[in-house]
Amino acid sequence: MTGSVDQSTGVHELVRLLRAPSRHGGPRYAAMAARVQELLSTGALPVGTRLPAERELAEALGVSRVTVASAYRTLREEGYAQTRHGSGTVTELPRSPGAAWPLPADGEGFVNLAHTAPPASPHLLPACTRALELLPGVLQSSGYHHDGLPALRQAVADRFSARGLPTDPDQVLITAGVMDALGLVLGTLLHPGDRVLVEHPTYPGAVRLITDRGGLPVPVATDADQPDALVAAAHAAARQSAPRLAYLMPDLSNPTGLSLSAGGRRRLAATLWQQGTIAVVDEVTAGLDLDEPDRAPAPPYAAGVPDTATVTLGGLSKAVWGGLRIGWLRTDAALTARLADAYVQRQPSVGTLDQLTASFLVTDLDQVLADRRAELRRNRTALRELLAEHLPEWAVAPSAGGLSLWCRLPEGLSSAALTRAALGEGIRLAEGRAFGTGAAFDDHLRLPVVRPGAELREAIPVLARVARAVHGRGPAPSVRAV
Known part of the structure; x- marks a missing residue:
């Protein structure tokens, strides 16, 4: 269900945003529509906002009602709004991403x-050698480990516990990479038309997965000068849009490199949990602090809320190598079991040799x-x-x-x-x-x-x-x- 703002507050706030300096030219209605599109695309205007009635906005802006009606029509035609019975005109975002992804792979001469x-x-080859030494001991088994190799699940659980998030191996599921884990979560928990709160900007592959599964991204703008401003913005967006999920990178986000403070992530986790939004937290860049690597890291995002409130994703693609397709997710044991049941329908197991290799690398991940x-x-x-x-x-x-x-x-x-x-x-x-x-x-x-x-x-x-x-x-x- 889509929320709505107080009508008069919505008018005054929208008028303020529309009167800000704009680079858009052309007819007044086209400039107004383009400005609303810009506000939606940057997250300054939340998706799901009920726009003021045409007459009321026209009077507040000092323009004709025809101008506002034409702007609203343009927004609807271009996928930035829709008219709902009993709700008026409500902002949306087009379902297709703004630019192509994925991009071409490496090529000679480029x-x-x-x-x-x-x-x-350089740690990869020694870990592969150690894994090969253990391989004969598992060759008589089926080679299928539906939840993941026990040694690797234990190593991942131990690492979460050492970081301040007590974890049992039955809360961990091994996947073929972080995006494989994200695709599993979206495919299991997301329904077509559900909204997903995302930082803005964010990783393109995540947006592509969300839209491919029928989800509607709800962008929340980030602030390079005040990373924790995301908390208030996400709270407002969650109240306005009622997102089913939130895709977040609280540690050195891609592409901005921004991180939430310990207090910021605690407040954000609490507000999303209270709103009934499950946070899907991508930790693939956690541990890559380049300025002060020796300072105590912020606790995991999931440390301050019940296990059911968060699905934490991790993997070795950035720390070790993208060619080692090992990822994982961590959440409540019951939800992990549900996700494991769904995962086995996609593939019986992640490669055993890769998992043996990863078990050594996760154990030595600090180095x-x-x-x-x-x-x-x-x-x-x-x-x-x-x-x-x-x-x-x-x-x-x-x-x-x-x-x-x-x-x-x-x-x-x-x-x-x-x-x-x-x-x-x-x-x-x-x-x-x-x-x-x-x-x-x-x-x-x-x-x-x-x-x-x-x-x-x-x-x-x-x-x-x-x-x-x-x-x-x-x-x-x-x-x-x-």
Whole structure:
């Protein structure tokens, strides 16, 4: 059921937002519709908001009712609103994401700055060797472990417990990666038309999975200067939209690198639980704090609420290697069993050799993460220096770590246009719109810190030349066959 705001409060607040400086031109109704779309896409106006009556908004803005009616019609036609019997005109978001995802994989002759997929950890091969030594001991079994290899489930449970979230192995389910776990949760708990609260910006693969399963993303804007502002914004969005689930990355979120404080995550967990929203928490980047890796980490998001309130996802794709398809989820034991029953219908088991390998890596994950942080810190330093030298007009959002830098482009430079032009120069990028809903973030670009300094020193000057050409401030880039 969709909530609604007090009508008079809604009018005054919407008038304030519509009167803010806007870059939209054209007819008044078109500019008004475009501004509402922008507000929805950035999360400044919650999805599910009941818009004021046409006459009331027209009087408040000092425009004709025809102007407001035309704006509302445009919003409905473009998928940003719908009229419901008894509820008036209610804001929505188009079901299709703003940009294509997934992106092309690595290819010879290209520098891949589209993905945050680091090369394999040096800890991987020794763990594989140890796993091979154990393999003969399991070859007489069926090889199927529907919930996951007991040793790996125990190792994951022990790690949660050591971080302050007491966990039994029967609360853990092993999956073929973090997105496999997310797809399982969405496929089991989400119904077509259900709303899912998401940080904005967020990981494109998650938005794609949500929409593919009929869910409606509800964007909640993040603030680089005040990460904990997400708490109040999410509370308002949850009351307004009644989301079934929330997809969150409280630790070094992708793409921004923002983290919630211990108090912030405690308050957010409590407010979503009170609203009846299950939080699906992606911890794939947890442990990648690059600025202060030795400080005590914030407790797991799920530590302050009942186990039924949260499904925590984790995996080894960023700490170890994307080619090792090991992920997991942790929640209440009864829900874990339900998810396991659904999972076995998709595939009987995750590969035994991969799970044996992962059991060693999870046990030694603190050292694995320490070495990964050192590598990422070197790459990030190189990338920041290169951006300051070659693209000083790009504004890099502050973050404590993670796998990328989130850059605001100069006014007038489109990340979509830059992405197309850079591909012709041998550089793969992920355009900013992929990380949002609607048409948001075309003025942003995510740059990964997983590539080595030598590769970055080759690519960033080329990217700067392409950016100047696209922005109309330099010679056109050369034409390259793709």
